[in-house]
Amino acid sequence: MIEISLLPVDEQVKAKAEQKGLGFQIPKFIPKGFGIAIVALLAMYGLSHLKASSLSRALTSSKQTLSELKKESLQAQTLEARLGPPVGKAGSVEQPNGAGQATKDSGERLRKRAEVVRARLENRKVWSELLKEITLCCPEEIRLTEIKLGALRTGTTSGRGKELVISGYYVTGVNPEMIFMDRLRGSAKIAAHYQRFTPMTQPEVDKTDFGIHCSEQ
Amino acid sequence: MNGEHRATKYTKEQAEMLALLVLMGCAVVVLTFLYLVKPNFAAMAESKAELKKTEAEIAQLSKAPVQLAKAKKESDALTATIEKGEKAILAGIAVDPPLTQVCVEVANKLGLKPAFGVQGSEVLLEFKERAADGRQVTRHYGEVSRTLDVLSTDFLSLCRFLSGVEKANEGITVAHLEIGNKSLGEADREAGKVTAKVKLSMLGIREGERATPPEVKAIEEFDERNPFGPAKVKGAGRGVQDITKVLEGIRVTAIWSNKLIMTVPGGGNIEATKGETFVVGKMKMRYVSGAGDTFVFEIAGSGKRYRLVTNWRGQVKKVEEEETK
Numbered sequence: 079m080i081e082i083s084l085l086p087v088d089e090q091v092k093a094k095a096e097q098k099g100l101g102f103q104i105p106k107f108i109p110k111g112f113g114i115a116i117v118a119l120l121a122m123y124g125l126s127h128l129k130a131s132s133l134s135r136a137l138t139s140s141k142q143t144l145s146e147l148k149k150e151s152l153q154a155q156t157l158e159a160r161l162g163p164p165v166g167k168a169g170s171v172e173q174p175n176g177a178g179q180a181t182k183d184s185g186e187r188l189r190k191r192a193e194v195v196r197a198r199l200e201n202r203k204v205w206s207e208l209l210k211e212i213t214l215c216c217p218e219e220i221r222l223t224e225i226k227l228g229a230l231r232t233g234t235t236s237g238r239g240k241e242l243v244i245s246g247y248y249v250t251g252v253n254p255e256m257i258f259m260d261r262l263r264g265s266a267k268i269a270a271h272y273q274r275f276t277p278m279t280q281p282e283v284d285k286t287d288f289g290i291h292c293s294e295q
Numbered sequence: 296m297n298g299e300h301r302a303t304k305y306t307k308e309q310a311e312m313l314a315l316l317v318l319m320g321c322a323v324v325v326l327t328f329l330y331l332v333k334p335n336f337a338a339m340a341e342s343k344a345e346l347k348k349t350e351a352e353i354a355q356l357s358k359a360p361v362q363l364a365k366a367k368k369e370s371d372a373l374t375a376t377i378e379k380g381e382k383a384i385l386a387g388i389a390v391d392p393p394l395t396q397v398c399v400e401v402a403n404k405l406g407l408k409p410a411f412g413v414q415g416s417e418v419l420l421e422f423k424e425r426a427a428d429g430r431q432v433t434r435h436y437g438e439v440s441r442t443l444d445v446l447s448t449d450f451l452s453l454c455r456f457l458s459g460v461e462k463a464n465e466g467i468t469v470a471h472l473e474i475g476n477k478s479l480g481e482a483d484r485e486a487g488k489v490t491a492k493v494k495l496s497m498l499g500i501r502e503g504e505r506a507t508p509p510e511v512k513a514i515e516e517f518d519e520r521n522p523f524g525p526a527k528v529k530g531a532g533r534g535v536q537d538i539t540k541v542l543e544g545i546r547v548t549a550i551w552s553n554k555l556i557m558t559v560p561g562g563g564n565i566e567a568t569k570g571e572t573f574v575v576g577k578m579k580m581r582y583v584s585g586a587g588d589t590f591v592f593e594i595a596g597s598g599k600r601y602r603l604v605t606n607w608r609g610q611v612k613k614v615e616e617e618e619t620k
Contacts, residue, residue: 102309108317115324119332126335133342140349144356151359157366161373162422185423185431192373194420194436195380198468198498205469206458206515213454216522223523224475246522 162187203271211268212244215261219251230293242272242292247285255279255288262292384466385506388499392416392439393508394467398495400511401459405452409493412442418501432502440470440496447479450489450524451517457493458517464509466498476523487524538594539614541575542601547590547609555585557609591617 162183209225216222224245244262248254259275262268272292280287305313385393395411402409420436445453453474461467471494476484499506544560554568559575567573567582572595574580579595590603604613 102305102312104313104316108313108320112320112324115320116327119324119327122328123331123335126332126339130335130338130342133339133346137342137346137349140346140353144349144353147353147356147359150363151356154359154363154366157363157370161366161370185433187420187422188370188373188377190420191422191436192376192380194498195376199380199383199465200376202465202468204461205472206454206461209454209457209474210517210519213451213517213519213522216520218520220522221525223477225472226475227472 156184159184160186161189163189165189165193201271207267208271211265212262215258215265215268216246217248217251217254217257217261219248219254220246220258221248222246239294243289244292245287245289247282247287249285253279255286255290259290262290268292381500383464384499385464385497385509386500386503387506388437388439388497389416389435389501390505392497392499393506394439394441394495394497396508397460397463397467397511398441398443400508401456401463401514404459404511404514405456407445407448407452407456409443409445409456412444413440415440419498435501436498437501438496438498440494442471442492442494445489445491445493447483447488447490449487450474450521451487451519453489453491454517455514459511459514460495462515463511464497467509468496468498470494470496474523484523485525487521489523538578538599538601541578542592542603542614543611545575545603545611547605547611550585555582555590 162185212225222244224243226243226245227240228243230239230241244258246255255277259277262272263275271294273295274293276291276293278289278291395414398409398411401407417438417440418435419438422434422436423431424434426432445456448456457469461469471492473492474489475491476489478490479488541560546558547555548558548564549556554566556564556566559565565573565575567580569582569584572579572581581593581595583591583593583600585591588605588607590605591600592603593600600617602615602617603611604615606612
């Protein structure tokens with residue numbers, strides 16, 4: 079037996095819908111689409127949350143590192159200030175009133191103080207020992223006439239400080255001043271302060287005058 | 296045909312209802328995104344930006360540990376140098392610095408009479424330091440100087456004077472020195488005398504109680520040849536080679552326990568008793584000892600001793616110089 083509905087189509091659908099919840103059938107792709115969207119949203123949420131947490135942790139760690147670095151930098155600056163300006167730069171030994179001193183200067187000036195101590199104590203020339211060494215190096219044929227600390231001759235050396243000039247003469251012997259100079263150069267005590275030796279010889283009628291210029295570097 | 300079939304599937308109300316449902320679903324999805332996911336993305340972006348900024352700052356400060364270590368190392372080294380130096384120098388030199396006192400004391404010990412000249416004083420460095428009670432105090436490194444002229448003295452005595460002064464305190468040093476004999480008379484020059492202009496300086500800390508004068512230690516001996524004295528000119532005096540020549544010409548002819556008889560160069564016999572001086576040519580000699588074929592003679596005045604080894608005929612075959620003990 080064939081059932082034939084004579085009702086209009088709208089009425090037919092309405093009738094079917096009335097039989098179910100909404101009274102009509104929802105297309106299948108809609109719940110599927112929403113399901114996929116919800117899953118995607120949840121996945122995005124989960125992933126983004128994880129990523130955000132990871133970034134947050136990294137940021138906290140970086141901030142901690144930065145804080146430590148800032149602390150160390152501050153300590154370094156404080157220490158640098160204690161050390162004072164580098165020797166030979168702004169801020170000066172010669173200006174006790176502090177005029178023109180570098181910005182980083184706490185006033186303790188360890189560098190300058192150590193420099194003063196080094197220059198005058200550690201690199202101190204003990205002249206009695208140097209004179210003794212000159213005496214020991216002097217060949218017997220030579221007779222000295224002068225030992226003098228003088229201003230450095232310009233144009234001959236690039237050194238600094240003063241120049242030691244040893245003058246004398248000899249009557250006999252073959253270039254004893256060269257032996258003298260070699261001995262001076264070979265002496266550890268002399269070489270600790272003077273590295274450059276220049277001999278100057280002037281023959282006279284009955285003797286030969288000479289001078290040995292000893293300069294630093 | 297098919298479209299017609301679909302179009303006829305829903306009533307107008309049903310289609311509207313369906314559209315509303317879809318809209319509501321979309322709204323839920325969008326709201327969920329806005330309230331759940333977007334804040335995370337915002338936080339991520341913010342964190343990323345902040346992280347970038349922090350990393351840039353870290354990169355900027357990355358040298359801080361190295362700088363700190365370097366500064367600490369330098370500070371420790373400098374502090375050690377300063378402490379050692381300040382221990383060596385005198386404090387309180389602003390009031391009556393003892394430099395002249397040291398010079399006078401050493402000069403008196405050596406019988407020198409230097410003429411004292413200009414006295415100078417200079418502030419080398421000003422610096423601040425924490426005192427023991429926490430106050431910040433200003434301190435100064437200073438230097439005092441004194442010039443002196445030695446009119447005529449033996450060069451080796453001058454060396455001894457400088458040695459005595461320099462070794463009294465590490466802070467004392469010779470700032471200028473001129474030694475010469477050109478202004479002296481012939482006799483003084485022959486005696487190895489010199490004149491000297493010396494500038495001595497003393498480093499110290501200006502603050503503190505009056506500086507206690509440093510103790511002048513035993514003054515070093517200088518027994519080297521005076522280089523300002525007469526040179527050993529070959530042929531002008533009796534050199535080592537001449538002495539050897541004379542000694543090699545000796546022939547011992549008779550030996551007793553305390554004396555011997557010998558023939559000397561140029562002819563003549565000499566009787567030499569132990570400990571006594573005799574003259575050979577122009578040379579004064581002393582017979583020191585003798586054992587077997589070996590005899591020791593000393594050149595009077597110089598202190599040099601020579602060991603003479605003779606052969607069976609008493610002729611000297613070997614001359615050796617030995618140091619006087």
